[in-house]
Amino acid sequence: SDPIFSSNILTSPSQFHSPLYFPPSLFLLSNQNHQQSNIYELRFFFRISRNKLGFQLNSSAQTLSLSSPHRDMVYHSSFVDDEGVDRACGCPLLPLKSHIKGPAPVSDQDRTDIVDEAITFFRANVFFRNFDIKSPADKLLIYLTFYINVALKRLEGCRTLAEGTKAIINLGLENVPVPGEAGFPFPGLFVIPQSNKEAELFRNYLKQIREETSGRLLSVAYRPNGTPNKWWLAFAKRKFMNVITR
Template sequence: MPAYHSKFNDEESPMIGNIAFLPLRTTVKGPAPRTAFADSEEDIIDETLNYFKANVFFKNYEIKGTSDRLMIYLTLYATDCIVKLQKSPSKNQAIKDMYSLAISRFSLPGEAGFPLNSVYARPQGGEVEKMRSYLTQCRQELGQRMVEKVFGDSDKPSKWWTCFSRRKFMDKTLTPLGQHI
């Protein structure tokens, strides 16, 4: 069974480095392009969460476009979120944990701590801050949606999500060795 790829690969979209700069359905402030989404329309974050449980089992992932690179990054980040959410004692604490994880310092492509420098282009010049802002916005939105998926109406995390905390998509993690989430 092949891995799931982004449906946004077929669309023309601007890029930062070689990552797609896609619109998001979000309330989080940031540089993401503003687009009116219909209630039924998915954005890249919905797509990442919907395919997460299937894609996380893959050790190899064929990149078919710039949107796949963003999906890979978000899948790796979702794995870090699950590890953090597993330790959260309540939904309110989980919301705070996701916010602090999203805004914490992270490596960009081309920097020493980034796990997949071989498939990502280093942002040039003014793109560095734009990429950091965009990825921070994506991280915040993914964290918010992840809390809703993992906790739902409960105050305890779902075992059907936390069971993926030991999985590593492509045998990689965004968290540098020795650093705990």
């Protein structure tokens, strides 16, 4: 069986579908030889430091185990400098690598965006009940982590990529609440909009980023042959920050 923690460096798209990892540093790579549904390739570079990170290497099994007292280290967004970025409800409207219509500025295709971070960090961050917010971008990361949790719950039981795509499309058709409205998952995380214009701006941004996240999530939740990736769909049973998804 596959180890939960691996010290191997991931070098091919098929290896991206391996089980859960907690790498100290992660780098998203784009593979131009594959279609959009399979562009993600992760290479995890481990910096083993027993004192700082609490990782221990078992060389015989080539696995990593995480030792206390550092199990409370969540992964934070790197977008700490949001100077010049528009905001709505206290949330930075960060650029996205997306062709989906919406208020988000367009990011360069070769740069990591907040959606990349949310997907990359999800299988680590979803285990935490508390999240120490370091920057406004962390608030968006929290929202996206929760949304990925919801999306995986909808994909649970979808045995083919076609079924999963249909479930994600139906999720995208649902109403997207903003702070102050019923159904918004984290009261107090964002500021209540001060006008209808601000509310609609934030709603449209959330719609855009949810749709973009859904498309990229499908490319990792299902293998290239269209079958479910159990190392992702198993996380449908998790409850991020103890919030129940439906």
